[in-house]
Amino acid sequence: GNLVRVQAVQNITNRKPMPPKAPEPLSSLWSSDVFTLSKMKESLPKEVFKSVKKTIEAGAELDVSIADVVALAMKDWALSKGALYYAHVFYPLTNATAEKHDGFISVQSDGSTISEFSGKVLVQGEPDGSSFPNGGIRSTFEARGYTAWDVTSPAYIMTTDNGATLCIPTVFISWTGEALDKKTPLLRSNAAMNKAAKRVLSLLGHTDIAPVNSSCGAEQEYFLVDANFVNNRPDLLLAGRTLFGTPAAKGQQFDDHYFGAIPERVQVFMQDVEEQLYRLGIPAKTRHNEVAPGQFEIAPFFESANVATDHQQLLMTVLKNTAKKHGLVCLLHEKPFKGINGSGKHVNWSVGNATQGNLLDPGHTPHSNTQFLLFCGAVIRGVHKYGPLLRAAVATASNDHRLGANEAPPAIMSVYLGTQLDNVFEQISNGKITGSLNAGQMNLGITTLPVFSKDAGDRNRTSPFAFTGNRFEFRAVGSGQSVAGPLVTMNTILADSLGWVADTLESKLAAGTELDTAILETLKIIIDEHGAVVFGGNGYSAEWHKKAVEERGLLNLKTAADALPILKEPYIEALFDKLGVLSPVELASRFEIYAEQYILAIEVEAKLVVSMTKTGIYPAAVKYLSDLSTTLTSLKSNGVELDNASLVQISSLVSSLTDSSAKLSAVLKQHDFATIEEHLQFCAQTIRRLMDEVRVYADALESEISDELWPFPTYQEMLFIK
Ligand code: ADP
Ligand code: MG
Incomplete structure (x- = not known):
């Protein structure tokens, strides 16, 4: 196979297997990174706990007077788990999760630092929401949104290579009260x-x-x-x-x-x-x-x-x-x-x-x-x-x-x-x-x-x-x-x-x-x-x-x-x-x-189709054609004549490939649509049809040209080598 692919397979063959972890008993694992009701019960004054529990059961907003007490207990627990940061986690209108991280650290007037986490920042945050899609809800002068803790979903610690973070599940709302996220409508529904x-x-x-x-x-x-x-x-x-x-x-x-x-x-x-x-x-x-x-x-x-x-x-x-x-x-x-x-x-x-x-x-x-x-x-x-x-x-x-x-x-x-x-x-x-x-x-x-x-x-x-x-x-x-x-x-x-x-x-x-x-x-x-x-x-x-x-x-x-x-x-x-x-x-x-998002996703794919064709598949195909034709000519001069059918077949596939890829490139330049519906249909029909067309020729070439030249890992490699 092609060098890149050979290297990939070698890497996989030579990799040291991840050792399986010794299984820990479920009782010690279960919810150990969650600030559960029972952890609250242990760490909060009785009256405060009662009030929080009631709030959670009713799904109401947390009483500010007790938020400070809850925040303190939560911070102590998070610090004991090694967290230095906290984040309000929210669910913007993509399928992703977004979070804004802040340190618990607070600098005092004498230059010393303490760790701090107040009820106010537990209950409400102000991420810079301007980079999240809002579908025209917010004009630029009111671009900010705020996050608010959803008490019905518990806080937890997320550990990654960058350390541990206290995560607080929140709703994400514009200052004018509109839901900018997926959680708010879910609670309402x-x-x-x-x-x-x-x-x-x-x-x-x-x-x-x-x-x-x-x-x-x-x-x-x-x-x-x-x-x-x-x-x-x-x-x-x-x-x-x-x-x-x-x-x-x-x-x-x-x-x-x-x-x-x-x-x-x-x-x-x-x-x-x-x-x-x-x-x-x-x-x-x-x-x-x-x-x-x-x-x-x-x-x-x-x-x-x-x-x-x-x-x-x-x-x-x-x-x-x-x-x-x-x-x-x-x-x-x-x-x-x-x-x-x-x-x-x-x-x-x-x-x-x-x-x-x-x-x-x-x-x-x-x-x-x-x-x-x-x-x-x-x-x-x-x-x-x-x-x-x-x-x-x-x-x-x-x-x-x-x-x-x-x-x-x-x-x-x-x-x-x-x-x-x-x-x-x-x-x-x-x-x-x-x-x-x-x-x-x-x-x-x-x-x-x-x-x-x-x-x-x-x-x-x-x-x-x-x-x-x-x-x-x-x-x-x-x-x-x-x-x-x-x-x-x-x-x-x-x-x-x-x-x-x-x-x-x-x-x-x-x-x-x-x-x-x-x-x-x-x-x-x-x-x-x-x-x-x-x-x-x-x-x-x-x-x-x-x-x-x-x-x-x-x-x-x-x-x-x-x-x-x-x-x-x-x-x-x-x-x-x-x-x-x-x-x-x-x-x-x-x-x-x-x-x-629909339009963007299809446009990104179409651009990839064009670039992978131009920089990967086309060069591999013409290299093969050139090798093949040199070989055939040299054989012929030595008195051996091989059928040139595959040369003809491959050249025809290559020209169809470049033709369809050029057509795809051209339609991607079209940007004037009367309505967004028209643009959606253009993506679903015109762009996709051309993408499929390019793929037909590219896939046919994959089965025609030398495996040594094929630039991309194959289905067989990706699906069966682990
Ligand atoms: P199957 O593959 O046969 O559909 P699975 O056992 O893989 O079933 O998954 C069934 C899922 O449905 C599980 O997540 C299970 O907890 C969930 N489930 C079972 N009962 C209920 C219920 N009453 N309401 C919602 N989800 C349920
Ligand atoms: Mg099922």
């Missing part, structure tokens, strides 16, 4: 859902109703590639995915990677990751190989949506940092390699509280099942009314490569319920419960609803939104995405639906209808008006795609360019505004930012 859920529960006759919270357990897929290879792939370095490359002879067709033995190097990496996650109080639970070679999954146990979202961000950071330490690169991109499965993030989501439990759990009695059916029905209604919004919530340039391909859910949002639930809803729609799959004949009222069996065996892997026994699983989320947006969307559409359920029940009850009948009638309306979104068949089939659009009226928004403009629809603006999740200005800013 949870509050809206709580309010609506409580209304329904109280109409169902509950008197003791604890706050209803959403929960999230996210399954994270990722790839690991040796850093020696990545450093020689500008596309992986800058875009996170390969823009060129022919699939290896051995892909995933043998399916022997899935649940296969985890390679030793990867196992050492995973153990390191898990240990850090445990220290951070993140309940990492399952780990296994994924379908594609070099692909893996980690799934922490579910937690409250807000904390799970912070933990998800942390988990991605830990994965990336730890990979670096192990000489690997962790790719969170949705489609790093063509021809093998991409990566997603399945977001498992449920809602519940301390008094009624998981409201999406069917439970053991017909009575709890009625309640379950109402909440489940509310989700169905939400996905039907706002399916395009769900699609928009997972719309990124990178996720375009996954949705709609035959491995991930299709871009059409539908709900999978499983046969038993399907059957129950069908009976409700028919006006009477006449029987169930496992409870024999029935022709009575709601009190005889069957006890549900968990439908775990019947999981439809092609559905983007599936009921999986006691939760819904949103499978269209991108592996590199924050889970905040999808959770905001699910909480918000559920809040809207539960509000409608409460209104409907209220008016029926006021008209003198019995509760049981009112519930059945409400469920019937839901299934009659929104049942079109329920689908249990093969989501990949062409038949479904046609039927979904033509008969069921569902939208097939194939690319993010198609999906993002949904955010501008009046009915979406009304939804977020009415529920107090996002104001029209905040929503508009999100469209601006996500559209801009």
